[in-house]
Amino acid sequence: MKNLPDKTVERLCQYRRSLNNQLATGKTHIFSHEIANLLHITSVQVRRDIMLIGHSGTLRKGYDIKEMVKLIGKIIDTKEGQRIAVIGMGNIGKAFIHYLYEKRSKLKVVASFDVNPDKIDKTYADVYCYHFGRLKEIIQKEDIKIGIITTPPMVAPEVCENLVTAGIKGILNFTPKPLSVPDDVYLEEYDMITSLEKVAFFVKHNE
Amino acid sequence: MKNLPDKTVERLCQYRRSLNNQLATGKTHIFSHEIANLLHITSVQVRRDIMLIGHSGTLRKGYDIKEMVKLIGKIIDTKEGQRIAVIGMGNIGKAFIHYLYEKRSKLKVVASFDVNPDKIDKTYADVYCYHFGRLKEIIQKEDIKIGIITTPPMVAPEVCENLVTAGIKGILNFTPKPLSVPDDVYLEEYDMITSLEKVAFFVKHNE
Protein backbone atom coordinates (compact mmCIF):
# COMPACT_ATOMS: atom_id res chain seq x y z
CA MET A 1 0.00 0.00 0.00
CA LYS A 2 3.08 2.12 0.37
CA ASN A 3 3.88 2.48 -3.30
CA LEU A 4 0.73 3.96 -4.69
CA PRO A 5 1.42 6.36 -7.54
CA ASP A 6 1.17 10.01 -6.71
CA LYS A 7 -1.78 10.54 -8.98
CA THR A 8 -3.67 7.65 -7.51
CA VAL A 9 -3.28 9.07 -4.03
CA GLU A 10 -4.71 12.36 -5.23
CA ARG A 11 -7.66 10.66 -6.77
CA LEU A 12 -8.29 8.56 -3.69
CA CYS A 13 -8.68 11.77 -1.70
CA GLN A 14 -11.18 12.98 -4.24
CA TYR A 15 -13.04 9.70 -4.23
CA ARG A 16 -13.39 9.87 -0.51
CA ARG A 17 -14.80 13.35 -0.59
CA SER A 18 -17.30 12.46 -3.28
CA LEU A 19 -18.24 9.23 -1.58
CA ASN A 20 -18.94 11.06 1.63
CA ASN A 21 -21.24 13.38 -0.25
CA GLN A 22 -23.02 10.39 -1.71
CA LEU A 23 -23.41 8.81 1.69
CA ALA A 24 -25.17 11.94 2.81
CA THR A 25 -27.81 11.37 0.12
CA GLY A 26 -28.59 7.92 1.51
CA LYS A 27 -26.89 5.86 -1.19
CA THR A 28 -25.11 2.75 0.05
CA HIS A 29 -23.52 1.41 -3.15
CA ILE A 30 -21.99 3.05 -6.19
CA PHE A 31 -20.71 1.96 -9.59
CA SER A 32 -17.32 2.85 -10.94
CA HIS A 33 -18.89 4.85 -13.72
CA GLU A 34 -20.88 6.88 -11.22
CA ILE A 35 -17.75 7.84 -9.34
CA ALA A 36 -16.14 8.60 -12.68
CA ASN A 37 -18.95 10.95 -13.63
CA LEU A 38 -18.75 12.78 -10.34
CA LEU A 39 -15.09 13.53 -10.92
CA HIS A 40 -15.16 13.75 -14.71
CA ILE A 41 -12.71 10.96 -15.27
CA THR A 42 -13.11 7.49 -16.78
CA SER A 43 -14.53 4.47 -15.03
CA VAL A 44 -11.47 2.41 -15.93
CA GLN A 45 -9.36 4.82 -14.01
CA VAL A 46 -11.59 4.47 -10.99
CA ARG A 47 -11.54 0.69 -11.14
CA ARG A 48 -7.80 0.66 -11.58
CA ASP A 49 -7.25 2.87 -8.58
CA ILE A 50 -9.54 0.69 -6.51
CA MET A 51 -7.68 -2.34 -7.71
CA LEU A 52 -4.40 -0.78 -6.63
CA ILE A 53 -5.62 -0.42 -3.08
CA GLY A 54 -6.71 -4.04 -3.07
CA HIS A 55 -10.40 -3.45 -2.75
CA SER A 56 -13.15 -5.34 -4.53
CA GLY A 57 -16.64 -4.32 -5.51
CA THR A 58 -19.65 -6.54 -5.71
CA LEU A 59 -20.47 -7.51 -9.23
CA ARG A 60 -23.62 -5.78 -10.44
CA LYS A 61 -23.98 -3.87 -7.21
CA GLY A 62 -20.90 -1.71 -7.35
CA TYR A 63 -18.82 -0.67 -4.39
CA ASP A 64 -19.99 -0.39 -0.82
CA ILE A 65 -19.55 3.31 -0.15
CA LYS A 66 -19.06 3.10 3.58
CA GLU A 67 -16.46 0.38 3.20
CA MET A 68 -14.55 2.36 0.63
CA VAL A 69 -14.53 5.50 2.72
CA LYS A 70 -13.23 3.48 5.62
CA LEU A 71 -10.56 1.83 3.50
CA ILE A 72 -9.35 5.08 1.98
CA GLY A 73 -9.20 6.48 5.48
CA LYS A 74 -7.04 3.56 6.54
CA ILE A 75 -4.68 4.29 3.69
CA ILE A 76 -4.44 8.05 4.02
CA ASP A 77 -5.10 8.87 7.65
CA THR A 78 -3.18 7.83 10.68
CA LYS A 79 -5.01 6.48 13.68
CA GLU A 80 -4.17 9.40 15.93
CA GLY A 81 -4.57 12.04 13.23
CA GLN A 82 -1.83 14.32 12.02
CA ARG A 83 -0.84 17.60 13.56
CA ILE A 84 -0.17 20.58 11.32
CA ALA A 85 1.38 24.02 11.61
CA VAL A 86 0.63 26.97 9.36
CA ILE A 87 3.44 29.45 8.91
CA GLY A 88 2.25 32.83 7.70
CA MET A 89 -1.17 34.03 8.75
CA GLY A 90 -2.12 35.90 5.60
CA ASN A 91 -5.17 35.13 3.53
CA ILE A 92 -4.03 31.70 2.46
CA GLY A 93 -2.95 30.65 5.92
CA LYS A 94 -6.33 31.68 7.25
CA ALA A 95 -8.09 29.86 4.45
CA PHE A 96 -6.41 26.60 5.44
CA ILE A 97 -7.19 26.98 9.07
CA HIS A 98 -10.75 27.92 8.36
CA TYR A 99 -11.28 25.03 6.00
CA LEU A 100 -9.81 22.39 8.26
CA TYR A 101 -11.76 23.80 11.17
CA GLU A 102 -15.06 23.25 9.42
CA LYS A 103 -14.48 19.78 8.12
CA ARG A 104 -13.32 17.88 11.08
CA SER A 105 -10.93 15.35 9.67
CA LYS A 106 -7.83 13.61 10.87
CA LEU A 107 -5.83 16.63 9.80
CA LYS A 108 -5.66 19.25 12.48
CA VAL A 109 -3.94 22.61 12.53
CA VAL A 110 -2.64 22.98 16.07
CA ALA A 111 -0.41 26.05 15.75
CA SER A 112 0.23 29.01 13.50
CA PHE A 113 3.16 31.39 13.23
CA ASP A 114 3.74 34.92 12.05
CA VAL A 115 6.02 37.87 12.71
CA ASN A 116 3.32 40.53 12.66
CA PRO A 117 2.57 41.69 16.23
CA ASP A 118 -1.06 42.28 15.27
CA LYS A 119 -1.46 38.57 14.71
CA ILE A 120 0.74 37.06 17.37
CA ASP A 121 -0.93 35.81 20.55
CA LYS A 122 -4.33 35.89 18.92
CA THR A 123 -6.51 32.95 18.02
CA TYR A 124 -8.07 32.29 14.65
CA ALA A 125 -10.61 29.47 14.46
CA ASP A 126 -9.20 27.99 17.64
CA VAL A 127 -5.63 28.10 16.36
CA TYR A 128 -3.18 30.11 18.41
CA CYS A 129 -0.65 32.28 16.61
CA TYR A 130 2.93 32.23 17.94
CA HIS A 131 5.88 34.37 17.03
CA PHE A 132 7.95 32.74 14.33
CA GLY A 133 10.90 32.67 16.71
CA ARG A 134 9.19 29.99 18.72
CA LEU A 135 8.78 27.67 15.74
CA LYS A 136 11.08 24.89 16.80
CA GLU A 137 9.98 24.91 20.40
CA ILE A 138 6.27 24.66 19.62
CA ILE A 139 6.64 22.17 16.79
CA GLN A 140 8.50 19.80 19.02
CA LYS A 141 6.27 20.34 22.02
CA GLU A 142 3.13 19.87 19.98
CA ASP A 143 4.52 16.94 18.01
CA ILE A 144 3.75 18.59 14.69
CA LYS A 145 4.83 16.67 11.60
CA ILE A 146 3.41 18.74 8.75
CA GLY A 147 3.98 22.39 7.89
CA ILE A 148 2.15 24.64 5.47
CA ILE A 149 4.19 27.59 4.26
CA THR A 150 2.04 30.58 3.36
CA THR A 151 4.51 33.37 3.99
CA PRO A 152 5.83 35.92 1.52
CA PRO A 153 8.06 34.05 -0.94
CA MET A 154 11.23 35.78 0.13
CA VAL A 155 11.34 34.17 3.54
CA ALA A 156 10.13 30.76 2.42
CA PRO A 157 13.58 29.13 2.23
CA GLU A 158 14.39 30.25 5.75
CA VAL A 159 11.06 29.00 7.03
CA CYS A 160 11.61 25.73 5.25
CA GLU A 161 15.00 25.21 6.81
CA ASN A 162 13.61 25.92 10.25
CA LEU A 163 10.79 23.47 9.73
CA VAL A 164 13.19 20.77 8.66
CA THR A 165 15.51 21.22 11.60
CA ALA A 166 12.51 21.28 13.90
CA GLY A 167 11.70 17.78 12.72
CA ILE A 168 8.84 18.33 10.28
CA LYS A 169 8.33 15.44 7.86
CA GLY A 170 6.06 16.98 5.25
CA ILE A 171 5.81 20.47 3.79
CA LEU A 172 3.17 22.05 1.64
CA ASN A 173 4.71 25.11 0.03
CA PHE A 174 2.21 27.67 -1.20
CA THR A 175 4.90 30.10 -2.10
CA PRO A 176 6.11 30.59 -5.67
CA LYS A 177 9.67 30.11 -4.41
CA PRO A 178 10.88 26.55 -5.08
CA LEU A 179 12.27 24.91 -1.96
CA SER A 180 14.52 21.96 -1.35
CA VAL A 181 14.41 19.49 1.49
CA PRO A 182 16.26 16.34 2.56
CA ASP A 183 15.08 13.00 1.24
CA ASP A 184 13.20 12.05 4.35
CA VAL A 185 10.92 15.09 4.10
CA TYR A 186 8.08 15.11 1.62
CA LEU A 187 7.61 18.37 -0.25
CA GLU A 188 4.55 19.40 -2.22
CA GLU A 189 4.57 22.73 -4.00
CA TYR A 190 1.79 24.76 -5.47
CA ASP A 191 1.78 28.15 -7.06
CA MET A 192 -1.51 29.89 -7.72
CA ILE A 193 -0.10 32.26 -10.26
CA THR A 194 1.33 29.50 -12.40
CA SER A 195 -2.12 27.90 -12.47
CA LEU A 196 -3.64 31.15 -13.55
CA GLU A 197 -1.03 31.76 -16.20
CA LYS A 198 -1.70 28.29 -17.53
CA VAL A 199 -5.36 29.14 -17.89
CA ALA A 200 -4.40 32.39 -19.60
CA PHE A 201 -2.20 30.49 -22.03
CA PHE A 202 -4.90 28.07 -23.05
CA VAL A 203 -7.51 30.79 -23.34
CA LYS A 204 -5.19 32.70 -25.62
CA HIS A 205 -4.50 29.70 -27.80
CA ASN A 206 -8.05 28.45 -28.07
CA GLU A 207 -9.57 31.13 -30.18
CA MET B 1 3.41 27.11 -30.44
CA LYS B 2 -0.17 26.18 -29.79
CA ASN B 3 0.43 22.58 -28.90
CA LEU B 4 2.82 22.84 -26.03
CA PRO B 5 2.28 20.11 -23.44
CA ASP B 6 0.51 21.18 -20.29
CA LYS B 7 3.51 20.51 -18.15
CA THR B 8 5.80 22.51 -20.36
CA VAL B 9 3.50 25.51 -20.11
CA GLU B 10 3.62 25.27 -16.33
CA ARG B 11 7.37 25.13 -16.34
CA LEU B 12 7.66 28.05 -18.72
CA CYS B 13 5.76 30.17 -16.23
CA GLN B 14 8.19 29.10 -13.55
CA TYR B 15 11.18 29.75 -15.78
CA ARG B 16 9.96 33.24 -16.42
CA ARG B 17 9.55 34.01 -12.76
CA SER B 18 13.00 32.69 -11.93
CA LEU B 19 14.57 34.43 -14.86
CA ASN B 20 13.09 37.73 -13.78
CA ASN B 21 14.62 37.20 -10.37
CA GLN B 22 17.96 36.53 -11.99
CA LEU B 23 17.69 39.66 -14.09
CA ALA B 24 17.28 41.62 -10.91
CA THR B 25 20.69 40.38 -9.75
CA GLY B 26 22.33 41.77 -12.88
CA LYS B 27 22.92 38.49 -14.68
CA THR B 28 22.41 38.59 -18.41
CA HIS B 29 22.96 34.97 -19.42
CA ILE B 30 22.14 31.66 -17.79
CA PHE B 31 22.89 27.98 -18.39
CA SER B 32 20.27 25.30 -18.55
CA HIS B 33 21.70 23.64 -15.48
CA GLU B 34 21.43 26.87 -13.54
CA ILE B 35 17.75 27.20 -14.35
CA ALA B 36 17.39 23.55 -13.46
CA ASN B 37 18.95 24.11 -10.06
CA LEU B 38 16.71 27.05 -9.32
CA LEU B 39 13.63 24.92 -9.90
CA HIS B 40 15.01 21.58 -8.74
CA ILE B 41 14.54 19.83 -12.03
CA THR B 42 16.99 18.45 -14.58
CA SER B 43 18.85 20.47 -17.16
CA VAL B 44 17.64 18.22 -19.96
CA GLN B 45 14.12 19.09 -19.08
CA VAL B 46 14.93 22.76 -19.29
CA ARG B 47 16.66 22.42 -22.63
CA ARG B 48 13.86 20.33 -24.03
CA ASP B 49 11.24 22.86 -22.99
CA ILE B 50 13.29 25.63 -24.55
CA MET B 51 13.61 23.54 -27.66
CA LEU B 52 9.85 23.13 -27.80
CA ILE B 53 9.32 26.86 -27.89
CA GLY B 54 11.83 27.14 -30.69
CA HIS B 55 14.44 29.12 -28.84
CA SER B 56 18.17 28.65 -29.00
CA GLY B 57 20.89 29.44 -26.54
CA THR B 58 24.38 30.50 -27.31
CA LEU B 59 26.83 27.69 -26.98
CA ARG B 60 29.07 28.11 -23.95
CA LYS B 61 27.25 31.26 -22.91
CA GLY B 62 23.86 29.86 -22.15
CA TYR B 63 20.58 31.61 -22.75
CA ASP B 64 20.04 35.34 -22.94
CA ILE B 65 17.76 35.97 -20.00
CA LYS B 66 16.04 39.04 -21.31
CA GLU B 67 15.31 37.38 -24.61
CA MET B 68 13.86 34.34 -22.94
CA VAL B 69 11.63 36.38 -20.68
CA LYS B 70 10.39 38.26 -23.70
CA LEU B 71 9.80 35.08 -25.66
CA ILE B 72 7.92 33.36 -22.85
CA GLY B 73 5.84 36.49 -22.54
CA LYS B 74 5.00 36.29 -26.22
CA ILE B 75 3.86 32.73 -25.76
CA ILE B 76 1.84 33.14 -22.59
CA ASP B 77 0.62 36.70 -22.51
CA THR B 78 -1.62 38.48 -24.93
CA LYS B 79 -0.67 41.90 -26.16
CA GLU B 80 -3.54 43.70 -24.45
CA GLY B 81 -3.37 41.64 -21.28
CA GLN B 82 -6.15 39.42 -19.99
CA ARG B 83 -9.03 40.53 -17.83
CA ILE B 84 -10.08 38.42 -14.90
CA ALA B 85 -12.99 38.16 -12.49
CA VAL B 86 -12.87 36.66 -9.01
CA ILE B 87 -16.09 35.12 -7.78
CA GLY B 88 -16.20 34.77 -4.01
CA MET B 89 -14.39 37.32 -1.90
CA GLY B 90 -13.29 35.07 0.92
CA ASN B 91 -9.69 34.56 1.91
CA ILE B 92 -8.64 32.90 -1.31
CA GLY B 93 -10.35 35.43 -3.51
CA LYS B 94 -8.61 38.20 -1.64
CA ALA B 95 -5.30 36.40 -1.90
CA PHE B 96 -5.54 36.33 -5.67
CA ILE B 97 -6.47 39.95 -5.96
CA HIS B 98 -3.75 40.97 -3.58
CA TYR B 99 -1.12 38.95 -5.36
CA LEU B 100 -1.97 40.15 -8.83
CA TYR B 101 -2.14 43.71 -7.56
CA GLU B 102 1.44 43.61 -6.34
CA LYS B 103 3.05 41.97 -9.32
CA ARG B 104 1.81 43.97 -12.19
CA SER B 105 1.60 41.50 -15.01
CA LYS B 106 -0.56 41.08 -18.04
CA LEU B 107 -3.13 39.41 -15.85
CA LYS B 108 -5.49 41.84 -14.26
CA VAL B 109 -8.43 41.30 -11.94
CA VAL B 110 -10.99 43.89 -13.00
CA ALA B 111 -14.05 42.76 -11.04
CA SER B 112 -15.05 40.63 -8.09
CA PHE B 113 -18.40 39.21 -7.03
CA ASP B 114 -20.02 38.07 -3.82
CA VAL B 115 -23.44 37.81 -2.23
CA ASN B 116 -22.45 39.13 1.18
CA PRO B 117 -23.75 42.71 1.62
CA ASP B 118 -20.72 43.52 3.76
CA LYS B 119 -18.50 43.01 0.75
CA ILE B 120 -20.61 44.30 -2.10
CA ASP B 121 -19.91 47.82 -3.35
CA LYS B 122 -16.59 47.90 -1.58
CA THR B 123 -13.17 47.94 -3.14
CA TYR B 124 -10.31 45.61 -2.30
CA ALA B 125 -6.91 46.42 -3.78
CA ASP B 126 -8.58 48.53 -6.44
CA VAL B 127 -11.02 45.78 -7.37
CA TYR B 128 -14.68 46.61 -7.04
CA CYS B 129 -17.03 43.99 -5.63
CA TYR B 130 -20.38 43.54 -7.36
CA HIS B 131 -23.39 41.51 -6.36
CA PHE B 132 -23.30 38.08 -7.93
CA GLY B 133 -26.55 38.87 -9.73
CA ARG B 134 -24.72 41.28 -11.96
CA LEU B 135 -22.19 38.69 -13.11
CA LYS B 136 -23.19 38.43 -16.74
CA GLU B 137 -23.68 42.14 -17.20
CA ILE B 138 -20.30 43.11 -15.80
CA ILE B 139 -18.37 40.29 -17.45
CA GLN B 140 -19.63 41.30 -20.82
CA LYS B 141 -19.24 45.01 -20.24
CA GLU B 142 -15.71 44.58 -18.94
CA ASP B 143 -14.75 42.04 -21.60
CA ILE B 144 -13.62 39.51 -18.99
CA LYS B 145 -12.44 36.20 -20.34
CA ILE B 146 -11.13 34.39 -17.25
CA GLY B 147 -12.93 33.58 -14.00
CA ILE B 148 -11.55 32.37 -10.70
CA ILE B 149 -14.07 30.55 -8.54
CA THR B 150 -13.35 30.89 -4.85
CA THR B 151 -16.85 30.48 -3.48
CA PRO B 152 -18.12 27.84 -1.08
CA PRO B 153 -18.11 24.52 -2.98
CA MET B 154 -21.89 24.14 -2.91
CA VAL B 155 -22.54 27.03 -5.24
CA ALA B 156 -19.59 26.40 -7.54
CA PRO B 157 -21.55 24.57 -10.26
CA GLU B 158 -24.07 27.39 -10.45
CA VAL B 159 -21.31 29.97 -10.61
CA CYS B 160 -19.58 27.96 -13.29
CA GLU B 161 -22.68 27.78 -15.44
CA ASN B 162 -23.19 31.50 -15.13
CA LEU B 163 -19.62 32.18 -16.10
CA VAL B 164 -19.91 29.99 -19.16
CA THR B 165 -23.11 31.59 -20.37
CA ALA B 166 -21.59 35.00 -19.76
CA GLY B 167 -18.90 34.10 -22.25
CA ILE B 168 -15.93 33.28 -20.07
CA LYS B 169 -13.26 31.19 -21.84
CA GLY B 170 -11.14 30.00 -18.95
CA ILE B 171 -11.97 29.00 -15.39
CA LEU B 172 -9.73 28.37 -12.44
CA ASN B 173 -11.75 26.40 -9.90
CA PHE B 174 -10.42 26.59 -6.36
CA THR B 175 -13.34 24.70 -4.99
CA PRO B 176 -13.18 21.00 -4.12
CA LYS B 177 -16.31 20.50 -6.23
CA PRO B 178 -15.43 19.15 -9.68
CA LEU B 179 -16.98 21.20 -12.47
CA SER B 180 -17.69 20.57 -16.10
CA VAL B 181 -17.57 22.99 -18.97
CA PRO B 182 -18.03 22.94 -22.76
CA ASP B 183 -15.06 22.11 -24.94
CA ASP B 184 -14.31 25.69 -25.84
CA VAL B 185 -13.76 26.66 -22.21
CA TYR B 186 -10.53 25.74 -20.48
CA LEU B 187 -10.92 24.48 -16.93
CA GLU B 188 -8.17 24.16 -14.35
CA GLU B 189 -9.03 22.76 -10.95
CA TYR B 190 -7.13 22.81 -7.71
CA ASP B 191 -8.07 21.61 -4.29
CA MET B 192 -5.93 22.62 -1.33
CA ILE B 193 -7.18 19.86 0.89
CA THR B 194 -6.27 17.14 -1.58
CA SER B 195 -2.74 18.54 -1.67
CA LEU B 196 -2.59 18.47 2.06
CA GLU B 197 -3.94 14.94 2.28
CA LYS B 198 -1.33 13.88 -0.21
CA VAL B 199 1.38 15.26 2.03
CA ALA B 200 -0.22 13.50 4.96
CA PHE B 201 -0.20 10.22 3.05
CA PHE B 202 3.46 10.41 2.18
CA VAL B 203 4.45 11.47 5.67
CA LYS B 204 2.58 8.50 7.05
CA HIS B 205 4.22 6.07 4.66
CA ASN B 206 7.75 7.37 4.97
CA GLU B 207 8.58 6.30 8.44
Add this chain to the structure above:
DNA sequence: TTTTGCTTGTTAATTAATTCACAGCTATAA
Protein backbone atom coordinates in the same frame (compact mmCIF):
# COMPACT_ATOMS: atom_id res chain seq x y z
C1' DT C 1 -33.96 -22.67 -16.88
C1' DT C 2 -31.69 -20.02 -20.28
C1' DT C 3 -30.68 -15.70 -22.10
C1' DT C 4 -29.59 -10.92 -21.84
C1' DG C 5 -27.40 -7.00 -20.20
C1' DC C 6 -24.45 -4.86 -17.19
C1' DT C 7 -20.39 -4.44 -14.21
C1' DT C 8 -16.01 -5.79 -12.30
C1' DG C 9 -11.07 -6.83 -12.58
C1' DT C 10 -7.13 -7.18 -15.30
C1' DT C 11 -3.86 -7.81 -19.23
C1' DA C 12 -2.31 -5.59 -23.13
C1' DA C 13 -1.78 -1.47 -25.92
C1' DT C 14 -1.23 3.27 -26.23
C1' DT C 15 0.06 7.73 -25.17
C1' DA C 16 2.54 11.17 -22.45
C1' DA C 17 6.53 12.62 -19.87
C1' DT C 18 11.11 12.20 -18.63
C1' DT C 19 15.78 10.82 -18.93
C1' DC C 20 19.83 8.90 -21.39
C1' DA C 21 23.40 9.35 -24.41
C1' DC C 22 25.94 11.64 -27.46
C1' DA C 23 27.12 14.49 -31.71
C1' DG C 24 28.42 19.07 -32.54
C1' DC C 25 30.13 23.40 -31.43
C1' DT C 26 32.98 27.11 -29.26
C1' DA C 27 35.56 29.67 -25.92
C1' DT C 28 39.59 29.12 -23.39
C1' DA C 29 44.02 27.04 -22.21
C1' DA C 30 48.21 24.94 -23.66
Add this chain to the structure above:
DNA sequence: TTATAGCTGTGAATTAATTAACAAGCAAAA
Protein backbone atom coordinates in the same frame (compact mmCIF):
# COMPACT_ATOMS: atom_id res chain seq x y z
C1' DT D 1 47.50 26.20 -33.66
C1' DT D 2 45.80 22.27 -31.31
C1' DA D 3 43.86 20.17 -27.43
C1' DT D 4 40.42 20.51 -23.64
C1' DA D 5 36.46 21.23 -21.20
C1' DG D 6 31.87 22.37 -21.10
C1' DC D 7 27.34 23.30 -22.90
C1' DT D 8 23.58 22.91 -26.32
C1' DG D 9 20.24 20.36 -29.02
C1' DT D 10 18.05 16.20 -30.02
C1' DG D 11 17.10 11.21 -31.48
C1' DA D 12 16.47 7.00 -28.88
C1' DA D 13 15.27 4.63 -24.70
C1' DT D 14 12.87 4.45 -20.60
C1' DT D 15 9.42 5.12 -17.33
C1' DA D 16 4.83 6.66 -15.89
C1' DA D 17 0.00 7.25 -16.75
C1' DT D 18 -3.99 6.36 -19.23
C1' DT D 19 -7.06 3.91 -22.12
C1' DA D 20 -8.69 -0.18 -24.76
C1' DA D 21 -10.34 -4.62 -24.78
C1' DC D 22 -12.31 -8.37 -22.95
C1' DA D 23 -13.03 -12.62 -19.83
C1' DA D 24 -15.79 -13.71 -15.94
C1' DG D 25 -19.64 -13.37 -13.10
C1' DC D 26 -24.27 -12.28 -11.56
C1' DA D 27 -29.09 -10.38 -11.38
C1' DA D 28 -33.14 -9.92 -13.66
C1' DA D 29 -36.04 -11.02 -17.56
C1' DA D 30 -37.85 -14.33 -20.60
